[in-house]
Amino acid sequence: MRRRFQWEPYILLLPSTVYLMLFFAWPMLQAFELAFRDENGVWTLEFIQRMVNDVNFWKAVRTTFILIVTIIPLQFLLALAMALLVNAKLRGSDLFVYIYALPLAISDLAAGIIWFAIFTERGYLNTVLYSLGILDQPYIFLNYQTAWPVVAVVLAEVWRATSIVMVVLVAGLQAIPREYDEAAQVFGAGWFTRLWRVTLPLLRPSIQVALILRTILAFQVFAVVLAVAGQALTVLAAEAYRWYGSWRNPHVAAAYAALILVLSLGTTVFYLRTLQVSEEVRV
Amino acid sequence: MEQTRPPMSQRINRGLTYLVALAIALWILIPIYLIALAAFSPRQLVYSWPKPLLPTSISIETMRFFLTSYGVLASVRNSVVVAVITLFLSLLIGAPAGYALARYVFRGHHAFQLLILSTRAFPIVILSIPMAVTFINWGLYDTVLSVALVHTAMALPTTVLVTSSVFIGIPKELEEAAMTLGCNRLQAVLRVVLPLALPGLAAAAIFTFVLSWNEVFAAAILTLQNRTLPAKMVVQLNESPIPFRFAGGFFLLVPSLLFIFAIRKYLFNLWGVKLK
Numbered sequence: 001m002r003r004r005f006q007w008e009p010y011i012l013l014l015p016s017t018v019y020l021m022l023f024f025a026w027p028m029l030q031a032f033e034l035a036f037r038d039e040n041g042v043w044t045l046e047f048i049q050r051m052v053n054d055v056n057f058w059k060a061v062r063t064t065f066i067l068i069v070t071i072i073p074l075q076f077l078l079a080l081a082m083a084l085l086v087n088a089k090l091r092g093s094d095l096f097v098y099i100y101a102l103p104l105a106i107s108d109l110a111a112g113i114i115w116f117a118i119f120t121e122r123g124y125l126n127t128v129l130y131s132l133g134i135l136d137q138p139y140i141f142l143n144y145q146t147a148w149p150v151v152a153v154v155l156a157e158v159w160r161a162t163s164i165v166m167v168v169l170v171a172g173l174q175a176i177p178r179e180y181d182e183a184a185q186v187f188g189a190g191w192f193t194r195l196w197r198v199t200l201p202l203l204r205p206s207i208q209v210a211l212i213l214r215t216i217l218a219f220q221v222f223a224v225v226l227a228v229a230g231q232a233l234t235v236l237a238a239e240a241y242r243w244y245g246s247w248r249n250p251h252v253a254a255a256y257a258a259l260i261l262v263l264s265l266g267t268t269v270f271y272l273r274t275l276q277v278s279e280e281v282r283v
Numbered sequence: 284m285e286q287t288r289p290p291m292s293q294r295i296n297r298g299l300t301y302l303v304a305l306a307i308a309l310w311i312l313i314p315i316y317l318i319a320l321a322a323f324s325p326r327q328l329v330y331s332w333p334k335p336l337l338p339t340s341i342s343i344e345t346m347r348f349f350l351t352s353y354g355v356l357a358s359v360r361n362s363v364v365v366a367v368i369t370l371f372l373s374l375l376i377g378a379p380a381g382y383a384l385a386r387y388v389f390r391g392h393h394a395f396q397l398l399i400l401s402t403r404a405f406p407i408v409i410l411s412i413p414m415a416v417t418f419i420n421w422g423l424y425d426t427v428l429s430v431a432l433v434h435t436a437m438a439l440p441t442t443v444l445v446t447s448s449v450f451i452g453i454p455k456e457l458e459e460a461a462m463t464l465g466c467n468r469l470q471a472v473l474r475v476v477l478p479l480a481l482p483g484l485a486a487a488a489i490f491t492f493v494l495s496w497n498e499v500f501a502a503a504i505l506t507l508q509n510r511t512l513p514a515k516m517v518v519q520l521n522e523s524p525i526p527f528r529f530a531g532g533f534f535l536l537v538p539s540l541l542f543i544f545a546i547r548k549y550l551f552n553l554w555g556v557k558l559k
Contacts (some may be wrong), residue, residue: 008468012383013395015376016443023414023436024402030413078307085304090297099308101550102315105498105539109513113532114318120525122332124317127287130333138332159314167551212404220406223517227528230521237500240412244504245518250416257412261405268404 031261034254043101049252051259054252056234056242063225064235066220068149071157075214076207079165084195086166087173105164112227115156119148119228144232152228153221160224161217165210172206173199208275217265217272219260315536322346322533349530354515361427362511365502366495368431370488373442376435378484381446382472386455398439407437411501418505425507433505434495441494442487445542449483450476486549489542496538 036042051057082100086093103111118124119141126138141148176199184194200207222237234242240256243249321329325342328334349355383389384396409434418424423432454475461471502514510518516531523531543550 006387006389009383009387009389009392012379012387017381017395017398018401018438019376019436019439020398023432024405024407026407026412027413027417028409028415031410034413034416081303082307083547084393085300085307088300090301090304096304096308097551098544098547099311102311102540102543103545104550105493105543106498106540107499107513107535109497109499109517110318110532110535110539113535114314115526116323117318117529117532118314122330122334124321124334124336127333127336131336149452159311170551215403216406220409220500223513227520227532237409239408240409241500241503244412244415250412257409260409264405 006053016196028261031254031257034251035258047255050252051243051255054239056239060234060236060239063150063233064219064221067157067221067235068215069152070150070154070212071161071218072214074154074158075162075165076210079162079169079210082114082162082166083169083173085185086170100166101163103160104167106160107223108221109223111156111160112224113171114153115159116142116228119152142229144229149229149232153225153233154230156224157218157221161214164217168206168210168213169203172203175206176202187269198249204275210273210277212268215271216264219264219267236263315540318529318533318536321529326526329529339393345526345530346534349402349527352527353512354464355512355531358471358510358512358515360510361506362496364427365431365434365511366492367429369434369495370491371436372431372435373438374446374484374488374492377442378446380443381448382450384443384447385450386458399443402440408498408500410436411504414501415504424505425509427509427511429505430502430511431495433501434498437501438491438494440493444457445487445490446480446484449480449487452483453479482548486546489546493539493542497535 011022020050035047036043036045038046086097092095116123121138121140121142123141125141126135129135131141141152179268180198180202181194184198189197210231220237221235222241225233225235236256237260240260243256244253320336320338321334322345323341323343325332325340325344326348328340329345380395381398384392414429414433415424418426418429423429456469457475457479458468461475462468466474486542497513498511499513499517502511503517506514512531513535516523516528516535520528
């Protein structure tokens, strides 16, 4: 056959490459420029200092990290359970799969509002606790002096964003040949041993992908926090929004954006290093 | 697992498995039920406590209040326009790349795939902050187009990967057969591959629509007057009355749930998963 240079694939890739340069690579550089350079083009650390010295900065950092370290492990356990159930092919599993996938379509704002309806003073949680006779007065859960706003946000996020982790894990599970599990069974390994010694190690690439995906999503949590907790909590993305939307200061907002970008990249590299399997980084 | 099944203990296990499966299903469904209940309660019930947990009095009063509130319908229209532009742009730009990844072996194949994947390691919506400055210079700030452009950047990597897996799923031989019968490559793609790819592409498009319809951060940053629905809601969230929030939350939810129902068969394929 002819072995001449093929143009077609490059032409087909051109539009998306140009688009990503224009609307991804370029604004990324711009975020750093805005964060470190003032209107007169002078390089400065002024905006970074303003960001760090702001009263809300460390609160936002703290809440963002608390959310990440509580949400991600919970999500993993739940997503693993869901993925194993989907993979177990129960009768009626089509319906279960559909229900488990529902939250994929639910926006963070809607999820936030839903959990606000549950946790608000005259909400459904207080109603249930009242009808069970546990409370006789509504309890104010979303009070910033308690840990409840964090709990509510964690539940909302686990509720909303576990499905995507499940999808990644199901993909991984389906790629594992059944023979491995059957072989372990022949040798008398119990369910838990098989899960721990066979399934989970083979699932490592998927776990890595899911972890990266989830952590990056967690750095941009925004609407859930705003909808559930209002002013009681703040996170990095909410501060970025406030500096642009309310104070009209693109420089400090860009400083937050730059920080979020650096943190995301940092965690990705961290996961790739510690979990050591690259290839197959699909999804 | 399929072949040998000792009866008694296995039956108990199965029962327990179902119980867990059911519990997780309820964990997902109950909050959706509650917001539907809240959105269809009459207004004085929305403020009342304790609330009924069963739909004892259904009313569209709260929903009507939300939909007739100032600016809501306009923002719904903006949301739809943004989502439709995003859907077409990302398919138009992304599907050719997906096809190239699926069908050609070429230098830079791996590099391009890495580029696409690495964009997913960044929270793209955060980039709406520097983009806002650019859009002000371009005179595009506060337009639906600016939001759609950022949403396209957000959806494009997924579109490329999904369309590539759709094209991989269509046997190469059909295309080759068409070409031996005298079609050129473009004709083969348009007449043979595209019709077969249509359901998968439609599912991808619907998913992009939902992605854009749901997006809050970029939309809130990039608009002032021409808000999309989520942007409008998040901006006035803390000042808006409770019935407005509940009805709005439910209204945001509905199209997403309907669309997901429409593409339920493809849901997993969208991530390259074939449910066996």
